[in-house]
Amino acid sequence: MIDKLEMFIALAKEGHFGRAAEVCGVTQPTLSSAIKQLEEQLGVQLVFRGSRFQGLTPEGQRVLDRARRIVGDTRALRDEMRALRTGLAGNLRIGVIPTALPMISDLTTPFTRRHPNVRVTILSRTSVEILAGIERLDLDAGITYLDNEPLGRVAQVPLYSEFYRLICAPGSPLAARAEVTWADLAGLPLCLLTGDMQNRRIVSQHLAEAGVTGLPMVESNSTIALLAHVMTGQWVSVLPKKLADLFVQSGRLKAIPILGPEVEHLVGLIAAQRDPATPLITALLDAARRVAEDSVR
Template sequence: GRTEAAGALRTGLSGRLRIGAVPTASGAVALLTGPFCAAHPLVTVEVRAGLRSRDVLGGVRDFELDAGITYLHRELGEEFRAVPLYEERYVLLTDAADSPAPGATATWQDASRLPLCLLDGAMEGRRVIDEVFAGAGLRAAPRLETDSVAALFAQVRAGRWASVVPYAWLHVFGVPPGMRAVPLTAPERTVSVGLVVSAREPAPVLARALTGLADGVDVAGALEHLPGEA
């Protein structure tokens, strides 16, 4: 709350906070760095937002990163402490001319039949999507893959491709002109995303300040609404 923020200002935390994140979590990172920088004006922040999940965890373990934001759906082990931030859910991004009426939903089977552009297979965000397809007895066979969120949006926006993307991306990028984002159901699947720091004591002071702040920020609520929505 405000009293902690005022206290932090008086203590004058300084230094450089290094955060690593999987590409799908860039919206969550921004929701934390804003209030963090406001509370700690002497701290600079470095965000590495294009990392693979294993590199996020490796960086936190080796103290090359103070904190990471990644998927919490696998066992992290006792060396990490995690603060859940939000549940990632998925939408089908299609050409508006091809897609159902507003308010409609699509199934993962519908998605599997489209010419898909997805993140590449080495990325945890893609593995999560593959697991949902597999759980429904389906297999996604994308004709185009990329390791970049921006490149994926550019491909879809140019036409011809559909994609399965986290709803939270729409919070950052919006829905490209001429496209429609349709919630994916059947199966309805979400995956937990959270802030990860080293469990070693004493915790580095900047990591401790960030986890304390994360406990009080409603990341899930903010990502639930697109900018401009009522």
């Protein structure tokens, strides 16, 4: 039954019998047969069929929600039994918002030092993609904002507060300023993250509150691309302080505090809320709490 539920989850995610079969490591006829057997066992039609996959029936959608919980609990049980036999091992998939990528090593370095048999995969994702990935079991955990948009029912550990800086080249007219206000950003040639990024929504919100339109001339889903544009001297950007600090030490960029008001947003670790959590997630949450404690000492 568990194998069939996993195939059903893969089909719902991929929306294609062939791709789902490839993900599951089986042939397409094997996957199709498993879905039909699952329908027979449950007594309902799960999938609209035609010449191709046409979506889930209403019953299929309800089964999908339960299937994710059942498969998640089963994986947690397997991990717990494996940890009892051989110690903590396995692979952690962590989705991270782009602005937090430079800080993820603060968590993963001590974690992997304590648990050397655990492999960590770090994936750059938007906050929305992180929540969806955790729900779909594609991600085990995420680093994202905790206080700006609804998270739903997830375990969470605050890691640090994000403050904001105007990033510009040394030759910029504002480079000599000790601080700026959000209103001072009016009319500047901005390059910002794309609108699907929560950081962009945060920045746009604070610009709007200061009466600034804040329409960027350049936008990207990569902070590296933004910094490369700022280094040309033609653009300025708004980025978190922790990220900015990594790039201003060379002297090629200036980071100016944005006040009036100074705003902060909480970034932290989230994971699916399960009781009990898997040994891997329990260990990761513990590591995040230690990182948070160290940051305030």
